[in-house]
Amino acid sequence: MSIYLHDISLDEAQARLEQALRERGLFECLGSEPIPLDEAAAGRVLAEPVWAKISSPNYHASAMDGFALQASATAGAQPNQPVILKCGGLGDQPPQTVYVDTGDPVPGWADAVIPIENVEALDEREEPAADPRRPAAIRLRAAVTPWSNIRALGEDIVASQLVLPAGHTLRPVDLGAIGACGHTQVQVTRKPYVAILPTGSELVPLGQAAKPGDIIEYNSLMLAGQVNEWGGQATRFPIIPDDFDEICAQVRRAASEHDLILLNAGASAGSEDFSSRVVESLGELLVHGVAVRPGHPVILGMIERASDAAGGRTAFAPIIGVPGYPVSAALTAEIFVEPLIARWLGRPPRDPIRVQAALTRKATSPAGDDDYVRMAAGYVGDRLLAAPLARGSGMITSLVRADGITIIPRGSQGLPAGAPVEVRLYRSPNDLKRTIFAIGSHDMTLDLMAQFLAQRNRRLASANVGSMGGLIALQRGEAHLAGSHLLDPETGSYNLKFIRETLPGVAVKVVSLVGRQQGLLVAKGNPKRIQRLEDLSRPDVRFINRQRGAGTRVLLDYHLTLLSIAPQAIQGYNQEEFTHLAVAAAVASGRADCGLGIAAAAQALELDFIPLFNENYELIIPSRFYEDALLRPLLDLLTEAQFQRAVASLPGYEVSHMGALVAEVS
């Protein structure tokens, strides 16, 4: 029987997989194996409870360097009424006392230890002994209670008690306890073997020069990393081209030696169809298409394996058709693979820490899907904020930057700005308290700053929304600082006018970051011989613009007005990008002939640069954050020679005022 279905709910998909696994006896641990009790056992999962074989200590041990004795023999000892005990035994009689080191067994006739510092060690003549550890007798001036300074047999662990339950993931201290109670090996669950098969004729391996149309295959790397982190053992197969028979052959081979197959399709709809046909041909297609975003085209199935030689039974291996886009691939693994590995290992599934945060901006969502939204999260003042990251399933950086995930469930078309959301954290909640949010204009200095701050116990999370967008973020209390370079055409000054307009009544400090050149970014060699702003209106010149509210856009519009050039005269004036680097990328790709931006962006993408203007790029910092310990490392950085040198080495940058307090607005 084969079922071909579209867009069933995530719950339903998981239930079908569970049912299929149960029917085939695959919904439990895959088996167990004894492994030696050594440091490599850390991270493995106990298949059986550990019961103590022996007690610890497994004898009555002295807890001090001192003298073992019978407590009753010390009865009545007082400062002015000392008791003397002899160290040598007479004939069959045990001695009255004997020296023991810490950890030594206490003799059977003794029931207490007195620390060496509490006795006077004597020689035969009752003079102080030469070696206090080998006296002829001891004198003591206080009675001792029974069992004092003895670590009794079983004080820590009693033979037969439960030390650790099955399903426990072993930590270093557990290894110690297991060794202490007499084990030399542990019975752990077998690691699941997971085969990862990347398919797609467009894929090229890492490091192979990629021409347009080639896609670097890195999903298998990411999936293998995930599988291993979760306790499985991943095998990466070489790239398989889009050839039905070849994919079938490789899946069959993989199934013979692995417990789970991840068939990573290319990103195209055609490639995905291949995967479902392969599963239908080799076994049973359980699910095709789940109402989850990203990850929609996921396929779940069950492959028949070659018959089991030992039992003669036909065995099965689940197969998961993992979508081709990297974010879809990673999330599909989190949703379907992690819980399965957990079950096979006998440990609980991962349970991320959840925090409540306020959404910084509206998040739209398809009503039919469970929508997994990657979030940057952090505290601004006392509020924990969650800012949705780029949504595209091709945006691997959205996963790299994500502090967590918010699931907007089916039935909701999204959430308004300010809505409370639950964020399932990828990081320690401690990290959220060391995060500085910089929202505003993009400058490459911020990348360098992020790098330097990472060494100073701070994370810089920057969102590029342009200078004006940054001031608005400050007004909404969504950022600690904004980078801004908004020119006031009337005064030639920067930012102040806009701060007064946008942040009335908010006390802020304005700190100089850099002076920088703005100019035209053109292709290497400047084939269109673009020299001045006037060239933008030439019919053969395609421009790429920055978004409204960007300081660079304000600068452009100001100079266009001075030159009386109408925006309509410029081809591409309405094409907007959000960063200098994106403008440079547009020029580098030939999508546009030129754009206005900074020299560093031109250099980064090997473009030519035609300098036009100098401008000031400043940090706008609300006074309440300026004083905060969170920002201290950032402000200190601005006066550090090493950081200034790194910035000055970027082309078109000038750092002579870096860190200067330019203005205070209250």
Added chain:
Amino acid sequence: MSIYLHDISLDEAQARLEQALRERGLFECLGSEPIPLDEAAAGRVLAEPVWAKISSPNYHASAMDGFALQASATAGAQPNQPVILKCGGLGDQPPQTVYVDTGDPVPGWADAVIPIENVEALDEREEPAADPRRPAAIRLRAAVTPWSNIRALGEDIVASQLVLPAGHTLRPVDLGAIGACGHTQVQVTRKPYVAILPTGSELVPLGQAAKPGDIIEYNSLMLAGQVNEWGGQATRFPIIPDDFDEICAQVRRAASEHDLILLNAGASAGSEDFSSRVVESLGELLVHGVAVRPGHPVILGMIERASDAAGGRTAFAPIIGVPGYPVSAALTAEIFVEPLIARWLGRPPRDPIRVQAALTRKATSPAGDDDYVRMAAGYVGDRLLAAPLARGSGMITSLVRADGITIIPRGSQGLPAGAPVEVRLYRSPNDLKRTIFAIGSHDMTLDLMAQFLAQRNRRLASANVGSMGGLIALQRGEAHLAGSHLLDPETGSYNLKFIRETLPGVAVKVVSLVGRQQGLLVAKGNPKRIQRLEDLSRPDVRFINRQRGAGTRVLLDYHLTLLSIAPQAIQGYNQEEFTHLAVAAAVASGRADCGLGIAAAAQALELDFIPLFNENYELIIPSRFYEDALLRPLLDLLTEAQFQRAVASLPGYEVSHMGALVAEVS
């Protein structure tokens, strides 16, 4: 120069180590190495920032299966005014449109993609095309905006941007991003090599039959696990006997090939002196004795290594003399080794999650030391409670059970019950919400219950304080349930009278757990021929008792009264143990001749058992917790056949009433 000091503060000790490392250039990353970008790179720390070498996508890619075209050619298309675009080019002219799969490059002449489902694919006669992906032309009825359905070059990553900062620990998604932007290897920091040298003539390796006085050497296993978990690479040396020259030789050898030496002394004061002399002889002793508990006798020093062949310089390796008791050893590693490995790897030190909890009972502390108290922590109702675990530095189980650590700083002599304390968690805070606290009488069924609950997303943390202690814990709101078997001599019933006395006004449910036999535990073969309770007053019989408030103690006292036996007539009546197993251990070790306890404890330690009484062991559960979802799996367990069978297989147990609601008290 050699410094011999006692009991300097932890801060001072850390400062001295830091200073010594700085002076020798050892307070920074040990170096870096390129490694291939594969799944084994996960967990390594970046030595350098990762800047993008290429953009991702590195060409304009179609985001859909569809047709590439020039947006301007679709201007004016409307439902009743379709536009037709031809697929074939004419001579040098590019085609008007061309089919592209998702991920395909968009041709240079095109600036938009229209999804295949939004067009009518036509053949030469403008009839529907046989293959919609290979039509002669397409008809569309709506205009397309430029750059729609195109993933522009650099949409995810722009060449030259910062992808990840140095000091970042690589996760699977990071590997994907690094691959996406053109790298095939990563520059990571070198792992520190850490030698672990166990010393002590009393030590025996794991698995070697341990006679009294032998101590199983498992510290090196625990330390190696910690070092590896923190990102170092541990080498365990064989046990070195207490021989000064041999220890020196091994330390010298270890120093030649390792970055850090952990010299794990035996537990005795003498063994520790050995370590300090070795350090003085081979280098410089920086610190001997730190005011921290456990871990007091820690030694910090710097060993001269054989001169560096390449540079001719004399190099140094830090050495840490790790105390011999396991808890001291593990905490010393956390305090001194983890931050050092972090620094050498270039990552931030571990930063545990901290929670505020209320102390369940008074914790005394030496005023002179920073006192590291292991805590069990969990929610009882809305209150997060922290219960101090056994304090002895030989109690490895206190670390296994610890949910976290509270540091009682120098200058404080302890904290009263109820005091707010900060707990640095060893576990996810989520675990604290799945913890059931069972405080009361000990029964082996609770060990089994802990094992079964571990498979059901619950943790059972049990503290053994006797039946009466359990009722008091319930009264204080410190436990979810108490196991109790308090006989009311007047009525022959269990628990109810004591519940009414101890928990006035508290609604509780009483649930039957087991019926069980109580009797005398005696050595195998019963050499003293003990048969009845009357034998306890024989002069040749040494008894071991349970603590006041234990149900077994109540039972004993009841029957002694019936028989008119005076406690003073019983040798050992004042010797108290807190669990059945501890009583059994006392008998097994010969410390006592008999004790009163349960059959299962006798069997566990291979003792003989003389049955005397049957009793009911019940769970006392406040009604507010009885209804709580937290306890549901526990209550369900009581009626599960598998659990009942496991309990019934213990000797002397009877499960016919298990799970029955015996009484409700309100």
